[in-house]
Amino acid sequence: MSALTLIIGNRNYSSWSLRPWALLTHLGLPFDEILIELDTPTFATQIRQHSPNGKVPALRDGDLVVCESIAIMEYACELAGGRGWPAERPIRAEARSVASEMHAGFSTLRQSCPMNIRARGRRVASSPALAADIARIDAVWSSCRERHAARGPWLFGEYSAADAMYLPVAFRFQSYGADGLGTLAREYMATALADPVIAPWVKAAEAETQRLPSEETGATP
Numbered sequence: 001m002s003a004l005t006l007i008i009g010n011r012n013y014s015s016w017s018l019r020p021w022a023l024l025t026h027l028g029l030p031f032d033e034i035l036i037e038l039d040t041p042t043f044a045t046q047i048r049q050h051s052p053n054g055k056v057p058a059l060r061d062g063d064l065v066v067c068e069s070i071a072i073m074e075y076a077c078e079l080a081g082g083r084g085w086p087a088e089r090p091i092r093a094e095a096r097s098v099a100s101e102m103h104a105g106f107s108t109l110r111q112s113c114p115m116n117i118r119a120r121g122r123r124v125a126s127s128p129a130l131a132a133d134i135a136r137i138d139a140v141w142s143s144c145r146e147r148h149a150a151r152g153p154w155l156f157g158e159y160s161a162a163d164a165m166y167l168p169v170a171f172r173f174q175s176y177g178a179d180g181l182g183t184l185a186r187e188y189m190a191t192a193l194a195d196p197v198i199a200p201w202v203k204a205a206e207a208e209t210q211r212l213p214s215e216e217t218g219a220t221p
Contacts, residue, residue: 002030002031002032003030003061003062004024004029004030004031004032004059004060004061004079005031005032005033005034005059005060005061006020006021006024006031006032006033006034006057006058006059006060006072007033007034007035007036007047007050007051007056007057007058007059007060008021008033008034008035008036008056008057009035009036009037009038009056009057010035010037010038010205010208010210010212011035011117011201011202011204011205011208012115012116012117012118012205012206012208012210013038013114013115013116013212013215014038014056014057014115015110015114015115015168015171016055016056016057016069017056017057017069018115018164018167018168018198018201019057019069019070019073019164019165019167019168020057020059020069020072020073020076020164021033021057021201022163022164022167022195022197022198022201023073023076023077023084023161023164024076025197025198026084026159026164026197027076027077027079027080027083027084028080029076029079029080031059034050036050036056037210038056038210038212039212039214050065051065051067052065052067053067053068055067057069057072058072059072059075059076061075069103069165070099070100070103070161070165073099073161073164073165074161077161084159084160084161085160085161086156086157086158086160091148091156094156095155095156095160095161095162096161096162098140098144098155098162098165098166099160099161099162099165101140102162102165102166102169103165105133105136106133106136106137106169107133108127108129108130108132108133109130109133109134109137109169109172112124112125112127112130112217113130113172113175113176113217113218114172114214114215114217115168115171115172115175115215116171116175116215116216116217117171117175117202117205117206118205118206118208119175119176119216119218119219120174120175122175122176122177122217122218122219123176123177123218124176124217124218131180134179134180134181135180137166137169137181137185138180138181138182138185140155140166141155141166141181141184141185141188141189142182142184142185144156144162144188145184145185145187145188146184153188153191154188154191155188163192166192167192167198170188170189170192170193171193173189174189174193175218176218
């Protein structure tokens with residue numbers, strides 16, 4: 001048994017669970033998993049056994065419980081000796097900035113286009129707010145890749161928590177279309193989706209049988 005235990009929701013739908021899972025896996029930190037299906041009559045009772053805020057994800061390390069994806073990832077980076085953020089202070093600050101922007105923003109994209117890894121060919125109504133969210137993501141991805149391409153294929157060269165924060169967005173674009181993304185952003189999206197580290201998560205998501213109607217946005221009647 002590993003010292004760390006990550007409590008997650010459905011792999012197909014739980015974007016916030018995916019983020020720390022991807023980073024922990026990239027960092028090579030061993031951990032066990034407990035999956036609690038979302039929106040079931042027993043969810044609230046089950047999650048309260050592991051997480052004081054009643055939400056997934058949560059990370060247990062002995063008696064310590066860390067809630068919220070971005071806090072879990074900060075803790076994971078500390079456990080990994082600082083890996084998971086860029087080594088240079090200015091670049092590290094920028095990575096934290098865009099990661100925090102994802103954590104706090106893009107509400108229209110997240111509400112209009114819920115993560116659904118199994119879904120393809122979905123379409124949702126456009127709106128100025130949704131277009132603005134997509135334009136901002138295009139700007140973040142394109143700017144990072146233009147300036148840090150020589151360092152590696154990720155937003156800041158090497159894989160970081162910022163990449164984990166934006167991974168569910170790549171899945172959203174895969175499901176609902178990537179209209180509005182420029183060439184550099186599309187290339188980054190392809191890199192994120194082809195990452196072999198996340199292949200086990202994707203395979204498990206595709207095998208899940210629970211279907212949440214509230215998350216099946218844009219489905220063909």
